[in-house]
Amino acid sequence: MPELPEVEAVRLELDPCFTRSRIDDVEVRRPDLRDPFPRRFRARLVGQTVEVFRRRAKYLLATLTSEETLVMHLGMSGGFNVSLPGDRARDVDKHDHVIFTMSSGAVVVFNDPRRFGMMTLLTPRQLASHPVLSALGPEPLSDDFDAAALARACRGRNTPLKVALLDQGIVAGLGNIYASEALHVARLSPMRAAGSIATAAGEPREPAYRLTGAIKEVLTRAIARLASKRYRSAPFRVYDREGEPCPRRGCGGAIRRRTQGSRSTFYCPRCQR
DNA sequence: ATTGAGACCTGTCGGC
């Protein structure tokens, strides 16, 4: 479920529950997710007010009055359920791992069957020097991310372009679905070398402009769809559509699937070069 | 230094 657009939709949904609300209780129902919960996890959360709640790449960050930041990642199967006061209480699922009770009465439950998600608490200096967070590339929807930035990051790389798009240090937040989708919009082959979108000096070539535009477009549209609540997920152009006709008008190709970096890539060999 | 494969863990789906 969660790439950048899905995580952004979660942030939007949780924001009214979290921002400027106090955490009255936290129930942690197992010792770990992908990693163990940090020491005194509950004690460091209870009584704290969430000052700022934001997203960075696929991470959710809740900064508390204590100045510590609660960092959350949904992994492959993580998600939140929100119950507002007056809602019928839901049964506890065996994969409900953390339950936040907020001062507003909202109950926010983190559920994650595969437990690839994570939750930790970082001090300001731990946050600033965090090996993963500080190595993240630009936010794709920010002005920091443009053809020049993408070309610079891809310069000289021989790795396939699709694999490069999954590298969170090049651009932060794309995952397996939207990488395939953006490449289709940009009409670029997932197999071409990442470095081929840049000159030897790291200046953008024409495909770099198309690709940055495509990434922004695909993510923006997905967020809009998810936020509208009328759709559970966005309709995909190529992802999981092996054998179907290419949706590009007049193309007539058939979508193929192949493995890159042990993940499935979907693309149209006819119009993606 | 990059890069690919495998590991982490559970659920679902298709085939027999």
Place this chain on the structure above:
DNA sequence: TGCCGACAGGTCTCAA
């Protein structure tokens, strides 16, 4: 119905 393998939207680590 049951069993089995393949696969799933993310990272991390290890070996080449």
